[in-house]
Each structure stands twice: as C-alpha cells, then as structure tokens.
Amino acid sequence: MASQLKTLYEELGRAFYSKPTDLKKCSLLLPKLKLGLIEAGLLLPQSDVNLGDLVVARDILEVGAFVSIRTRDVPSFDRYFSQLQTFYTDYGESLPPSKREYPIRGLNLIRLLTQNRIADFHTTLESIDSDIINDNPFIRHPVNLERWLMEGSYSKVWNAREEAPAEEYKFFVDSLMGTIRNEIASCEEAAYESLPLKDAATLLFFTNQSELLTFAQKRGWQVDLSSSTITFKRTGEEKMEIPKQRLIAASLAYARELEQIV
Template structure:
C-alpha cells in the first residue's frame, strides 16, 4: 500500500473497530481511500498486482460494504459488493481469506440470479459447512416453501449482525404479502390474531402497519376491519341486455 494511504487505512480500521463503529468517519475515510486505490490501480486490478496491495484493497471494500449495511444504504452496499467480485473471482486463489470475506460472500439482496451465480462458483461442501453462506441459502428455500415463520426465526440465528438487516427487509416484503392475503380472505381479524400472523411482537407496531395499509382499526372491539377492494356496485344495463338478447334471438330465427 502507498505510504500516504497507510495512515488513512489505519484510521479506517480504528473507526470501524470502535464500539459502536463511527460510521460517519468511516464513510469520509472510505471516500479518500477509494480515490487512492484508483490512483494506485488496485480498485479495479488487472494483471500482476502486488498481493499485499490487493489484500488491503479488498479489506477496504469489505469494510465499505459493512459500513453501507450498518448505515442502511443498500445501493452503496451493491456498489461495494460489485467491486469486490474481482477479488472474489479473479484473485480468489491468490488472496488469503480476510476477516470479512466470508460474511459478505453470502449477502446479495434482491438479486436472486446473481446469488445463484455466486453459489455455482462455490464447492458444495463450502455451501453446506459455511454458516455465512448456508444462512442465505436456507432463507431462499424457506421463502420458496412459504415457511415464513422460519424466516422470522432466522433473524436470531444470523451468523453476523449485518445479516439481520436483510432478514428485516425480507420480513417487510413478507408482511405485505401476508397482508394482501388477509385482505382477500377476511372481512376482519382480532388484533391479537393479526399481530401473530404478521409477526408483530407488540400492538403499537401492528397499528402503524395497519395505518400504512389503510385498514380500519376498531380499538373497542379489538379488531381490524379490512377494506374490500373491487366490490363497488355495478349497474347492470338491463335495457341494453334485453335489446341485445332479442336481436340475437331474431338473428337465430333467420338462420334457422
């Protein structure tokens, strides 16, 4: 690593390793470091590059991915994750596994095709034994099965704190799917039952969700009333139907 980047790198490690991480400071340092990596030709490495520089560049990008997750910035995470792919594929066998590589290897939100492409490049034994990869694999299977309770419980079984952010994002999507089913299947539901079905631990969160969905809440009766969509009364054009039927009958008579 260039001598002028070494102090910034050390400062980034300190800011990231502090408890809690100083995310604002990390972001500021990362911006400077990425410019330095571009100038050094290791942000997008090609050909023979010093392995020490590659390792440092990969660690910087991985910290950037973590900072993005902890900042709830998914687009930023996607950019860091994409930049890391060169290090995970082209230089996979040259670089030693770092402290962050396994945890980021399994995080690819809302990109199922990319996720499967990543899995295809991995040994089946690695998928089975590595908890950082096994966790998202299980999540996808449970989603396909509709085993939403397993997805919810998986939050507490996450192999790293950052995974919980993605499980929470999945739960938002799952809740909306369940809510749409409830609206179609029921006219109303007791608050307690709605909270259970939607995986809410307290009534306050349920009421906020109900307000967002436009549901009516009957606090006296402890129930949620669903608005039925598409049930507007339709006027049947009786006269036109009768006239059309008579005309159709006359045409049939002429044919016969």
C-alpha cells in the same frame, strides 16, 4: 503504497474497530481511500501489482461493504461487492484467504432474496463450492432462507433473524419480513372482512400492538380499539379484481424466473 493512503487506511481501521464503530468517520474516509486506490491502480489491479497492497485494497473494500449495510445503504453495498469480485475470483488463489469473504458473499445472497431475484440467487450460488454451501454458516443461512420462502415457512424466516451468523444479516432478514408481511396482508384483505387485533398481530409476526397499528395505518385498515378488531375496507368489486390481477402478475413473474434459471 503511498504514505497518505496508508495513514487513511490506519484511520479507517481505528474507526471501524472502535466500540461502537464510528460509522460517520468511516463514511468520510472511505471515498478518500477509494480515490487513493484508483490513483495507485489498486481498485482495478493489473498483474504486476504488489500482493500486499492488494490485501490492503481488499480490506478497505470489505470494510466499505460492512459500513454500507450498517448505514442501510444497499446500492453502496452493491458497488463494493462488485468491486470485490476481482479480489475474490481473479486473485483468489494468490491472496491469503479473507475471513470477511463468505460473510459478504452471504450478505449478497440475502440481498438478492430481498429483491426477489431468485434466478440470480441460484446463478450466484452455482459459483460457490458445494462443500462451502453445506458447511459455511454464512452461506448456509441464506440458502435456508430461500428454501423456507419457497415452502412458505414464514415462521422459520422470522426465527432466522435471531439465528443470523452476523449482525448485518438482520438488516436483510428484516427487509424480507417486510415483504412477507405485505404478502400476508394482501391475503388477509382478500380472505377476511375483519380480524381480532391479536390474531392479526400473530399472522403478521408483530410482537407488540404499536407496530401492528402503524402497519395497519399504512395499509388503510380501520382499527377499532374498543372491540380490538381490524376491518379490511374493500369493496366487493375489489375483492374480485385484486386477487385476479395478483395471480396473473405472480404467474408471469414465476414464468420469467423459470426461464432465466433454465
């Protein structure tokens, strides 16, 4: 490995393991390191590459995956995960195990859930040994999330945030809760004309009123603080049409997912 690449790698390690992580410096170093990996033939390795260098390359990409989540850059995480597949599959038996592999695999599974890519979620899960699915907390966590989502057990999804096996998982659980809140809100708009603020907050899993008020403003709800109520301003025609369209769209999406799974 070139000395310059080794020096950058050591700098990345110091920045990543510092308390707190120096995300800005990591973000500056990672593009340079990826360019160095390309020049050294390590980003898309061939069979004659030194295994020690491959471990370093894998480590750089894994750090990049975690930095992507910590900086809320999901497309970047997707790219790092894609590049890591060669190391996890083609060189899985040649390289020593990585303690970051299953945390990253688990993050990818939750990422698929947040994008409602249920077929891809199950396809990805099929490539993981059943013993690992049952015993590894980083894989078991997204598996439980998917089951609770299918059951409609949203309170369990909410509680799962505090039970996340790694801090990075909370980012995707929060994203899931955003999707869930919008689904619940749509149901509230169709079912009620108004609700007490306290009841709306409970149904939407908000722990304080300011978060609820911000959400209500985005949805265009009318809030009356004097009476502590929220009014869902919808015309009678909209009440009839919106649920109908949503049911059709949901049915078509479900049919497509079933077709992909089969």
